[in-house]
Amino acid sequence: MGFLIGMAILWGLTFLVINPIVNAQVRSKMEAEGVYAESLEHLSPGEKAHWDGVVSRTYILWDVIILGIAGFCGGYFFGMTLIGISLTANGWPGMLAFIGLSFLGASMRGA
Numbered sequence: 001m002g003f004l005i006g007m008a009i010l011w012g013l014t015f016l017v018i019n020p021i022v023n024a025q026v027r028s029k030m031e032a033e034g035v036y037a038e039s040l041e042h043l044s045p046g047e048k049a050h051w052d053g054v055v056s057r058t059y060i061l062w063d064v065i066i067l068g069i070a071g072f073c074g075g076y077f078f079g080m081t082l083i084g085i086s087l088t089a090n091g092w093p094g095m096l097a098f099i100g101l102s103f104l105g106a107s108m109r110g111a
Helices: 002-032 037-042 045-078 089-109
Strands: none
Touching: 002 045, 002 089, 045 089
């Protein structure tokens, strides 16, 4: 049961919370540096690689923070050890934080 609930939480938070935050933050960074969505196809390969790295780092940061908090809350308040799986490489750090902190929260509760 922890797997199904964990997967629902992982995917729900990813699509409803993490992706919009990352998109807004990266968009504001790009606009601050004078890069706009209309001109993305005109970027050099080096600039595209730079922005891909910015997107990856921003996504991993927010993924770990939000899923870590969600995992801890799920473990501590509900006593559940939540397990999930990520199908993308950028999703693994957040998924591991989610699982690890759900176990930590459940053990602190005494479940």
